[in-house]
Amino acid sequence: MWRRTPLILFLLLYTVVSGGPFVWVAIMSVRTTPEIFANPYALPTRFHWEKFAQAWSHSNYSTYFWNSIIVVTTAVALITVFGAMAAHCLARYRFRANRPIRFLILSGMILPPQLLILSLFQILLDYHLYNTLTGLILVYVASHLAMTVYILEGFFAQIPQDLFDAARMDGYGDFEIFWRITLPVGAPALFTTVTLNFIILWNEFLYAVVLLTEDDKRTLPLGIMHFMGSHQLDVGMVATGLMIAIAPVIVLYALFSDTMIRGMTAGAVR
């Protein structure tokens, strides 16, 4: 029992380190700014739940929230579908253009957004997609395909060829093979990329700020900046805003974490 003490201590310590800041923000989100400045670490004397209502309606958070949901779920869905298709093709089939195409897509992973932002802007303009959610979705998909294809391709390539040969012999067409074999067997990797993409895009900031100009098209990360004006720093409201932004992700994660981890863990096929 005593041998486990260092382990228990470590667990406690790391839990505090990783979860502590979140708890602190949660507490601050129900206190007002003057209260916080007076004593940053006190527990709330009064729970100012009205701040959430204030942020939600007065500061347009509801709009930002729904915009984020629309943009991110659509983008993640598209990335997963297109990425899986491309990854399957590159992993499974031999054809001359395979290596060059793979190199092309993979080198997209190392392109920093600052490089692309200005020209992207021009393109969206030309296609009348500037300041639209559709335009932002397309940009998100294009810019995150590379990493998804990289991860999926690596995994798909590991699936034993026997499965595919057998399927072919049983008369399955190419799409059926993709649908019935690659996707189910590749589920762990798919889970991983969906999670990763969701997290990254939910929080994406630079593209959103430049490509969306109307307030009612804005996404959540921009909404938080609303409280960080050049003049006041309304710490209390920022905390409330942060909680609204984090909440859905945490809820989703809590609901699906088990599935997700089981998905990621589901016996790696060797």
Added chain:
Amino acid sequence: MKTFIAAIVMTMAAIAMPRTAAKAEDVTLTVWTHEADEDAKVAFRELAARNLEKALPGVTVKMTWYEKNPMLAALKTALPAGQGPDVFYVEPDWTEYVDAGYLEPLDNLVNWNNIQPWARQVWVHNGKTYGVAQEAYTNELYYNKDLLKKLGVELPANAQFTQEQFLDLVKKAKAAGVTPIAQGVGDRPFPGAYILGEALLRKLGKDDYRNLFTGKLSFDDPRVVDVFKWVKQLVDAGAYPKDFMTLKLGESHYYFYTKPGALMLPMGSWYTGRAFVPVDKGGQPQDFPLGIMQFPAMDGGACNQCKTSNVGASFGINAASKHKELAAAFIDAMSTPEMGKRWIETIYLQTGIKADVKQFSGPHAAYFTELMERQNGTDYFIGGPLDLTRGQCKDSFGQVMNSAFPGGLLPVDQAIKMMNAACYKG
């Protein structure tokens, strides 16, 4: 056949119809601005928008409120692509918009009778005016009257200490456990350089001060070195707070008038934008003993009565706008004498609009009286280092003169060397 002819006749009639209906078409004027967190300014600009809409039916003013950095990013991407709003917020040191041709000359569009001539002058480039100043301010040295009394020091008649007296004051305050100067450079590239910059202005006089920042005067000039040495003495005596490097502008306000409290706060007179809001929003306490003194006089200073004044928030018209007259009408709607008076009374700030400042009411009338008193006999230098410097020099100003040097990270000779390397063209 009949239908066909009827169609032709109808079409021709439609074409021939006089375009009286055109005036009733709905126009949306787009405006981009920031300062969304300053309720008074939001109310001010939205009021002008609504007034315009009432005066011109069919017109809608759509204002997008940004934070400053996102607004800059948005402008810099939209304008080169021929997009962007009809009207947008600009500041006088953003000359790149003028150079690149994105701002429309306003000489024949805006009603200049309502604008102060010096405010107009700030925006004149190559004989044309490109922006309309809304906000004007001066650099002031605010202080806590009670704390000064407690330290046993009395303000001279002209409200200006000498170099010696000022250094002494700093030491006295430090000894009494009071932070002498509340200042922070955590989120701005200029506050740390207030004391240093204003001292340079008074020591060098207007011309050489300009020359210094435009690369014509070397930082090795003995007068400049003297000033740097004096400021170093202040820094070493503990003038600035320990977290100077990371303290944010808004936090420095709070530091000065609420907790933990400091003796002085050098700040632009837009100080009021934060200070005069309700206490629970971060404003100063009701009975705070606010005083204003002049920045210290320099020994052998060429212009100890000089003071920096500047134009801040301004508005310009997009050269690619399709509604230029309407845009000008909006700017005019923000610049009427009534709006000018409203600006002063609700925002407590000076303005480029011609307004009657003799009679203002309100809880802060006393403050404004004292502010006006401190302007007596002043020789203004319009513009600050950020307006005069460009490129690498501007960047170094922010990192060296504003941040590292007053933060105690650099000795005098290194600071001088770095500034010369970035700015001096001689």
Added chain:
Amino acid sequence: MLQGLGQRGRREIDARRAAPGTLTLFLAPALLLYAGFTLYPVLRTFYNSVHTIKPHGVEEFVGLANFSELLHTDFVFWKAVGNTALFTIVATVADVFGGLLLALVLFSRAPLAPLLRILWFTPVLMSYVVVGIIWVWIYDYDWGLANQILRAIGLGAFEQSWLGDPHIALWSVMATHVWKWLGFNMIIFLAALYALPGEVLGAAELDNCGWLAKLNFIIIPMLRPTIVNLLVLSFIGKMMVFDLIWIMTGGGPLWSTETVSTYVYKRAFDWNTFDLGYPSAIAVVWFIIILIFIVLMTRLLRQRDRLEF
């Protein structure tokens, strides 16, 4: 029809070949989007890098002038490169091996492992804006947690200006970045650990292998593909770090947290100019540097086998 084929039939039905039409269908959506929204902007940026944009949108071809200025006289660029390199290397190693450590701890049947798995993953879910703001508050000199804790346990003398001191600012930001991503690497490693064949571990147990030996000779070698994969992903992500630094320090103090991304952004948006030529040149040079690094890295780790999760 297919019954009589048996083993030899495999040669004729090659599941590795598909009709061009099928290939196109699989690849087209991804490639089209990619070409339209990624390739073109990249080419445009390369184009911009050899031009200077003068007033009134006039583009002037300047050849390699931007590059020359960048490589010879731009001291901020080189400082940024140094910072980015340091940040990338240290944070990547800390990230990946820290994640491995956490995964091992959870794998060794620690109490409450399933709950901890969830809790320890939460930082990953937060956006950079959230993480940045929270940690700026933690690092605050006066009322931030970091210094308060030091004072509370009597180590007040060690209180620092975590983000204001040029010598430690970069390390402070690094710590935050690692804090955010540890959980992700942990989950991946955990999945990989669970996928390890039980027999091998069981056999090792029977052979009376010590805990450390088991680690060194069995677990780590078997996890090698995962480790390499995560190193590459982490490396790439940290090379491009922008959001966190922008929120926490903006590149200061005294350029000690300036990275190539923040510098590109500043030159493009913050300096008083509309010239995109120079920032494009910076981005191009950086792209080439990263490319070389990635090639070297993969060569070094001799990534022959495909990476797996």
